[in-house]
Amino acid sequence: MALALYDSEYGFYIKGPGIGTRRGTFNTNAMFPAFAFALTRAIQHAEGLVGEPLRIMEFGGGTGELASNLRSFLSTPHEYVIVDISPGFRTQQTGRGFQAIDSVDSLPPAPTFAFGNEVLDALPVHRVMGDGFGELLEFFVAIDGKGEFFEQPDIPSTPLLAERLRSEGIILGRGHIAEICLDLDEFMEKMARPIARGYLALIDYGEEASSLYSYSRRNGTLRSFRSQQEVFNPFEWVGDQDLTADVDFTALKRAATKAGLQSTGCLQQGTWLTNLGIQDYRKVVEDIRSAEEEIFFLTNPARLGSTFDVALFKTEGIPDGCSLHLR
Ligand SMILES: C[S@@+](CC[C@H](N)C(=O)[O-])C[C@H]1O[C@@H](n2cnc3c(N)ncnc32)[C@H](O)[C@@H]1O
Structure with a gap:
């Protein structure tokens, strides 16, 4: 999955900018100005709490x-x-007049409002399965005599999977499949490092571990999308x-704590x-x-309102997320 998404030549996210909007034309917050409007409110509110521009x-x-x-x-x-x-995306971002960088390494810590919309779900996962004896098997990608990829269960590549x-x-019961993202810790550390003081909001689809790994999701949640259509085979159209x-979200909160952030x-x-x-968006357009229509689509539980969750974090010593409208 890491190669398919991030290979320096063939990776899906590296090849852009032909990537375009994905997961369905009406399926991403980013295309709705009303979403940006509400996010602006969160930023202004955070600035009020911290008492300085972020x-x-x-x-x-x-x-x-x-x-934009x-x-x-x-x-x-x-x-x-x-x-x-x-x-490819960075080129588009700089074209719109933004500073776009590939890593936080060059960023000095500063008072910051950080956020990510559908970025965590793009991190590669390991795919595992319960063997019925309390142990895990991990699915590896193998190649058959005809040059086709297939999944091959074997002993896990790292004990960190079972530990998680x-x-x-x-x-996991016998045959119960689940995905585990081990990159979360490092990613949260990177996100937290430049935030000298401030807030982090992560908007994504997911669940607490107790729901994500429930029996009702025993086939896991790995999905693949091409040209705004779901493709039911991760081995097609690789890259x-x-x-x-x-x-x-349980692992996410633990990763945040390790990175020095507090979950609010x-x-x-x-x-x-x-x-x-x-709702005030109506007054400015x-x-x-x-x-x-936008507000309905973004907030109604039968549309995006319950599709995505928002996980809120803050650095130590500033007012907590209740004030970021967590009611
Ligand atoms: C699913 S898209 C979401 C884009 C946009 N936020 C939206 O909602 O339409 C994932 C974005 O995260 C970027 N991305 C994926 N993995 C990343 C990583 N490890 N570090 C930084 N950006 C990453 C991709 O290049 C892409 O811009």
């Missing part, structure tokens, strides 16, 4: 559409940095289709946006009908 740091900015919309709603100019692994599930109290899996809560996107005052 640098904005976006992880996985894609085409830069969300950043966000900038249009900010009343004062802000330093805005996008951290994105994709050279054990630490979450999960014991030309996106691969994604639901985020383990996790809530459905619809509730978060409503609490931030997304001319086309009220289309504004209402």
Whole structure:
């Protein structure tokens, strides 16, 4: 999965900018100005709490559409940095006038509001299965005589996989498949490092471990998408289709704690946006009908409102996330 997404020549995220919007035309927050409007409210509120202007740091900015919309709603100019692994997307982001970098290494710590929309679900996962005796098997990618890829279960590549599930109290039954993202710790550390003081909001689809690894999800959550269609085979179009899996929010919160951040809560996107005052978006646009459609799509539980959750974090010594409209 890491090669399919990140190989320096053939990886899906590296090849851009032909990647485009994915997972369905009406399936991403980034395309809705109303989402950017509400996010601006979160930033302004965070600045009020910290008592100073905040640098904005976006992880996985894609085409830069969300950043552009966000900038249009900010009343004062802000330093805005996008951290994105994709050279193609970075070109699009700089084309829109943003500072786009591939790593946080060069970023000095500063008071910051950081966020990422659908970036965690792009991190590679290991795919494992319960063997019925309390042990795990891991699926490796093998190649058959005809040159076709197939999944081959074997002894796991690292004890960290079993450790992760054990630490979450999960014991997979025989044949129960699950994905585990071991990159979360390092990724959270990278996101936290430049935040001298401030907040981090991560918007993604996922569950606490107790739901993510429930029996009802015994086939796992790995999915592949190409040209805005779900493809039911991760071995087709390798490097030309996106691969994604639901985020383990329990592991995410632990990774955040290790990185020195404090979790201030996790809530459905619809509730978060409503609490931030997304309804006011109607007052700032001319086309009220289309504004209402956007708000409905982003907040209704049958649309994106319950598809995504928002995990909120902060650094030590500043007011907590309740004030970021966690009610
Ligand atoms: C699913 S897209 C989401 C794009 C945008 N946020 C949106 O909602 O449309 C994932 C984004 O994260 C970037 N990305 C993936 N893995 C990354 C990583 N390890 N570090 C930084 N960016 C990454 C991709 O290049 C892409 O821009």
